[in-house]
Amino acid sequence: MKNSDYGPWGVVAGGSDGVGAAFARAMAARGINxxxxxxxxxxxxxxxxxxxxxxxxxxxxxxLDLSEPDALAELARATADVEVGLFVHNAGSDDSAAAFLDRERADHLRLVRRNCVGVLEAAHHFGALMVARGHGGMVFVTSGAAWAGGATRATYGATKAFGLVLAESLWAEWRGAGVDVLALVLGRTDTPSLRRLLPDQSAAPAGLADPAEVAEEALTHLGDGPTWIHGSPDPAGGSPLGALSRRDAVIAMSPR
Ligand SMILES: NC(=O)c1ccc[n+]([C@@H]2O[C@H](COP(=O)([O-])OP(=O)(O)OC[C@H]3O[C@@H](n4cnc5c(N)ncnc54)[C@H](OP(=O)(O)O)[C@@H]3O)[C@@H](O)[C@H]2O)c1
Known part of the structure; x- marks a missing residue:
């Protein structure tokens, strides 16, 4: 990755801890404001x-709360005087896993607002500027929850599938325009948000991905889109559930 392709400024939506802070550090290490x-x-x-x-x-x-309707307007104002060459949409986790009807409708709508509407608005705003300039990069952080539906993750999984398909589609549209787009698919990763969901928050279970490695790998492979599956033996390959019927995939994604 060359700073001239993706700088001089970058935006990390959800950049204060976990994967977002790791992206911020990895971008700063490359000289990006x-x-x-x-x-x-x-x-x-x-x-x-x-x-x-x-x-x-x-x-x-x-x-800024990215689930609020005026979020993009504030973000656009805060970046109006700088050239944003790299946009990372990271904020996207769900703070609970519960059956669809056990959650308030407003709760579902907040997830959709941040993970779908907010992602789309930011992609349209920063994408237009990057395409006009003929260079730039975007990373949309998504999840294995995007591969198939599953009980207790209806809205979260649906929003992550939205991000995955949006990113892949923009990659296809902008690949000739000098703008790299990557859908970054994560499995369980050791972040404060994940730890808040664990019964024992002090000890991380084995096998979690390291946010610093995730960010470093994603920036290294920003030009290898449309999709990068962190931790997969074939990161640019297909869904790990691809060999299953849709029914078996949904059952596999649902808690037993
Ligand atoms: N961790 C995992 O195991 C895992 C697995 C699969 C996929 N992912 C994906 O990886 C991404 C990052 O996950 P994460 O675990 O690091 O947690 P996250 O909660 O998605 O991201 C944390 C960062 O986003 C900010 N944030 C969250 N909601 C926000 C909002 N409404 N407005 C503005 N900022 C907001 C947080 O700061 P504030 O709380 O202060 O706002 C923090 O900076 C997500 O897209 C998630 O879907 C994570």
Whole structure:
């Protein structure tokens, strides 16, 4: 990855901890200035300060809830005076796994707003600028939950499938326009959001991916889209459930 292809500024939507903070560090290490978006101001400021100190790049922090309807307008305002050559949409996890009807409708709609509407709006805004310039990159962080439906993950999985298909489609449209798009498919990764879901938050179970390795690998393979499956023996290959019928895949994705 050359900074001239993807700089001089990058935006990480959900950039204060976990995979997003790892992306921010890996981008800063490549000399890219950053706009980091997240809700919790202390965590955001701490990450921004640490990255400034570690890498000497400019870092703006933008406290914003990406599930709010005016999020893109605020993000566009905060980046109007800089050239954004790399956009990473990371924020996307679900904070609980529950049956569809056991969750409030408003809760489902917040996930859709952040993971579908917000992703689309940002892709349209930054994509138009990148295509006009003839260079840039976008990473959409998605999940193995996108491969098939499954009980207790209806809305989360559906939003992740939206991100996957949107990213792959934009890759196909912009591949001749100098803009690289990558759908990054993650399995379980050791982040604060994942740990909050564990009964024992102090000890990570074995086999979790390391956010720093995830981000490093994704940036290295940003030009190898449309899809990169972290941790797969064939990261550019097909769905690991591809050999199953849709019915068996959905049963495999559902808790027993
Ligand atoms: N961790 C895993 O095991 C795993 C597995 C598969 C896929 N993924 C995918 O990887 C991505 C990152 O996951 P993650 O575990 O690091 O957790 P995450 O909760 O998706 O991301 C955490 C970051 O996003 C910010 N954020 C969350 N909701 C936000 C909102 N509404 N508005 C603004 N910022 C928001 C958080 O800061 P604030 O909380 O302060 O806002 C933090 O900076 C997600 O897209 C997820 O679907 C993760």
């Amino acid at each position: 950053l706009v980091l978006v997240a809700r919790r101001v202390p965590v955001l400021k701490e990450t921004a300060e640490a990255i400034r100190a570690e890498h000497g790049v400019e870092v703006r922090s933008l406290a």
